[in-house]
Amino acid sequence: MCLIGLLGMGRSWLEKLSMVMMVTHILSCFGIVMLFYLVIRALIAYWKLIL
Secondary structure (H helix, E strand, O other): OHHHHHHHHHHHHHHHHHHHHHHHHHHHHHHHHHHHHHHHHHHHHHHHHHO
């Protein structure tokens, strides 16, 4: 009984961990995209400033 409970707990913990990993992965990808977008915007603004 205890073993089953521990296995169930381990599984839910693994599910939570994978969820957290997925969320952090999505957030990091989103952050990289945002940073790339901001860099492009800055370059366009700088280019327009030169011209």
